[in-house]
Amino acid sequence: MPERDDTLDGPLLPMEMEGESTEKRRPWYKSKIVLSVLGAAIFFLLVILVVLWAAKSRKTGDEPGSEDGDLDRPPRYHNLFETQKKLPQHDLNLPFPEGATGRYVKFTAQSGQRLLGWNNVFTELLLHNYLAYKSRRGYVFGDYFWAPEHYPWPEDKALEKPARTPISALISGPTAGGPWPPGDPAPRSIHEDHWPLVCPPEKVKKIWTTKVKEEYKMRDNGTGKYIFNVWKKILLDDPAQCIEVTQPTIEEDPWPEVFDLFLLGGPRILDFLDEFRESLVSQGLKASPVVERSIQRNTHLFQTPETVHHNPFSRVLAVHIRRGDYVGHCKNLAAWHAGFYGWNQLPWLPDRYAPPTPEPGNYTEEYLSHCLPEMDHIIKRIEDARDDWEKETFAGQKLESHYIHTIYILTNALPEWHDEFAEKLKHDHKWNVVTSHDIVFGDAQEKDVGMAIDMELARRAGIFLGNGWSSFTSNIVHQRLIDKKTALSNRFF
Template identity: 30%
Template sequence: MLHFKPRIFYRATVCACLALFFLWRWVILHPVQDPLGHPTFSDIREYERGLPQHSRQAVFTKPRRRYLYLPGEASGSGWNNAFQAALLNTHLAYLTNRGYVFRDFVASAHPPFPDTLPNGDRRPLSIPMNAFTSGPTGGGQLGDDLDEQLTPRAISKEWWNKVCPANEVVEINLDETLKELNITDDTSGLDRLTRWVDKFGKMEAPCVTIPNGEPFDWMFMGNPKILELWPSYGISPVLTQFKWSPLIARALSRNYHLLTLDPHPLPPALISSYTPPRKEIPDLGSTSAPYPISSFSPYPAASSPITGLLALHVRRGDYAEHCRNLASWGSGYNAWNTFGSPDVRAAHPTLPALPDYLDVPDGMSHEDAAYAHCWPTAESIVQRARVVRKDSVSSGTQLRAVYIATNGEPHWVADLVRQFKADGWELVSTSLDMKLTRDEMAVAQAVDMSVLVAAETFIGVGFSSLSSNVVQIRLAGGRKPETTHFW
């Protein structure tokens, strides 16, 4: 029989506990670095885990909260296609009194950083939803007047794994359910939404998933039938309560001087609550020593517009080939960008009436016209902005500053800036002027989008899902339809 001395055992236990404590502290202060130098988003993941719906109390409330998880949502797509799907599926979950389950976005289609290891293995960057948005799709509030017990907030995939064990998850086969609901390519957008809402609403199972697809696929996203969803979707808290993440609010706060000529430009929604101690270095708002994101609140897309700012989306890079393909295929504008189409306005007179659409001038082929709208030259960009500036005067708007959201080559962008300044614009800045930290660079597209949404007036690319997302958030946030244009 073994014997031990209580005092020795006690000391050993204390030493072991202290060792574990110091090891834990070291891990917290020295997080494991990604071998590719990717940001780890540890502060944002902590933010997500701290959401009130991610608590044990939320698990045991009665009646039990219900959720909808779509693991195949926009699989392999770029950010804006995935974002389109996430927003619309959050609305679907909301209409069925279920919480949407959000996941990390895996940046495989358009990686923001190199993602291949020396041995050739690919490791795409995984970005948490709350690096982009902390609105309802990222688990934010659906509204002060909503009972979160009946209409729960969105939850993370991590929390889904805790509250929805495999033996309680009910899987829906997409193909079988489409047949059951009699949904075909000819089904109207409104009927499609109504039938899915009825299906999910009647299911008593708290944890429902579609492992092999989603109710609204990429073909539906590009179909004019999607516009039939706007009467309910456009007033949904998914859009009206939309907020950019604290990470994006921090990036905007640091770069706001690029967007306005106002001598006191920073709006209250972007002011950090962080007060640096006296001994700390004075540039804590810089990229080398940024303010903690915990000192920023999510930034509402419905905030007042940036007075005098014209924001432009000028897509370059892979669009050189993509625009030629779209033009040759006879493609139309993307989703919400089609609100200006004469056919749409005639068929749906109550929908927002955007002033621009894909027009084909006399003597020009559809292919050439589409390409000109998709890939405008520098000269036509400046000319279009000049016309919008002149026309806006009649509505009492004085556009003085330009922000160009672009992925164009630096030399091309520099020439475009020169042309704008020569045309009399008082302040001209671009995506290339933004001072961003490494984690902010990972979501630079969304930083640009936040500017495009906040601008007093916007000109976008009608074929682009990025511009389409900007359009829907602008409209739901209260921007007038006549302030949104296309090339």
């Protein structure tokens, strides 16, 4: 065995010499300066990681209330469906006019049964809710069901067929189960899944729209106010606790809705619109939390140095340019001699258009100049609308530059047309251009309600220019009038 080497006894590191500072001999990696720098570097690294995580959350949907982060897959809406199920008015023990003893009305007769687009369905939902309110019954709302050609994902990716979206993802307010103003005794809306619990089949009385329309001669003659008041009286006077307004097959009656296309698409509706605009249904209509979340994320797209401390949307002109299906549809509208739709018909709004008497040669061309205008004509209308609004708003003042300087383009045009149009506005006419293609969705829920996001952005814009035959334009005009936007801020081609 080797002998122990006594020279190794004692400390292996140098011993402190008398009078020598420990700070002087401290290793470099233990100095105060190095430790401070290292601490700061770690702090900033953590900050960067938090920022990157937040950015990833915005892209993948890791936000409060959102579990649908994958944009390539339709949303499941577990959170919204659960909230909808637990609405406080779904308590059977509530006193009259809610709960098990309340009075309710469900409208099975509506365009949503035929999977029409959201804007046709949306108009009806609001009108049905107001009719239920005036007849002192709880309104029964359902989910929105998509036609496959409108759905934001391929049909084979849909979680169910037809795909559906909860109304509370699209809007908020009484129509989506929200409360009435404090002190209002009206019953709140219930979801259709609660309907069988509060209104089992033996309690339900069915009223057929076809019979009512025929009895009261509503199809071609009744005004909006007349039709609304007839239905209100029927629903008020009937002692049945639960009423389902239903319809025959489409083959028996192609337009069985309470408020059908021929009413909404013609001047007969006009005498009712002022009342409806001031109703609590209209006044309570707001963006859904999903839509609001997306608006907040994308507000920076509309901000400029002039709007850092102000509402950026006040300096935006939103333009709705309908292409795509309208290439053929406008020719059909011309053949039908159709006028503007819904709210677009109000006589005190600018840009009134009366379809010309059909004449050989130029009738269709005249129609298309308003329904499907060419690019240069659209740009002229945009600039004229801005000039008119600025002259009225800043009367007597001299502007050094345009107050409205950002344009938001809502269109279903082909990419080539869209890109050329945006480039012309940006380079030839010096607009700050934002389009619906620039909107960043934080999750699949936001992607699912893209049309509602577009509508809300147009609602908030300083000026809106739209297509008078479009129900989408009509719904935007309705909401802008709720917000007391001036007549001259709502324009048409």
